[in-house]
Amino acid sequence: MKVTIVGAGNVGASCADVISYRGIASEVVLLDIKEGYAEGKAMDLMQCATNTGFNTQIIGVTNDYSKTANSDVVVITSGIPRKPGMTREELIGINAGIVKSVAENILKFSPNTIIVVVSNPMDTMTYLTLKATGLPKNRIIGMGGALDSSRFRYYLSKALEKPSNDISAMVIGGHGDTTMIPLTRLASYNGIPVSEFLSQEALDKVAADTMVGGATLTGLLGTSAWYAPGASVAYLVDSILNNQHKMIACSVLLEGEYGQSDICIGVPCIIGRNGVEQILNIELNDSEKEKFAKSVDAIRNMNADLASVL
């Protein structure tokens, strides 16, 4: 199985690291526009092989899309990250042009691929990729919910003082500081609702911390995070390539689900070898519905800014 990652920066390289270490794909191509950069990252990663014991072949190329031919999955991590104090939405001006040209180049060599969009603002970049390529909706998947849900579980684990792997929880909605919807009502500690153990005040704090999880890390690191984002992309790619049918919150095109159409936003999906195999149209309560509608409005406003690139 072959995976191409366009953008060999922090997130792209971290994703290649997890994919190879866990043997998710036999071949990984890292492509970057910066001369020699992807080659260097690939060489550094390949020199881990004997000590961590993986067999994946990783190669790096500078803007040579012919080397990406026949990729089963292509991950788009090219573009600029935010700096402290910025929102993801502020990246649209630069990233929209990059994502559109990358998606077009990918398809010249991998017409049957599944595209995982990571670059921010991710929901709008996913919508752009869908519109620019005209690919069927099952083959364009925005990654945000896997990461946001893992942060949600992390903050719940801290509040509960229990391991995050014992916690089940999901974030839907947009991948933005104000558009995420941590589904606190449905979160559980080994099947027991977390509200049995945490006060409403504690749960509200967990939700608030989750929503600004990316901004918190950006403030600490000076640029946005990469380890958990890279691992989250690898988790999604694993479910695609190995047909795992995992339920993962992904940004996908809605056509009537949740009462919405013509928008890509995070909802629970079944992810397998065909990409998005099913969208789970779960029943939200009134408060969640209201948050979802606000999230949709914010993303629609952002999508309207794509007029100049589409």
Ligand SMILES: NC(=O)C1=CN([C@@H]2O[C@H](COP(=O)(O)OP(=O)(O)OC[C@H]3O[C@@H](n4cnc5c(N)ncnc54)[C@H](O)[C@@H]3O)[C@@H](O)[C@H]2O)C=CC1
């Ligand atoms: N959806 C999500 O959950 C997450 C999204 N992100 C987003 O992912 C993107 C990448 O973040 P980082 O890896 O931290 O940034 P980075 O700056 O470390 O890496 C980006 C790479 O893209 C390359 N690049 C730029 N234009 C290109 C082009 N036209 N073709 C090929 N490569 C190109 C750059 O040379 C650079 O190496 C950002 O937009 C960031 O906001 C980051 C974390 C999580």
Ligand SMILES: O=C([O-])CC(=O)C(=O)O
């Ligand atoms: O915070 C950012 O800008 C990067 C990102 O999407 C995340 O880490 O969730």
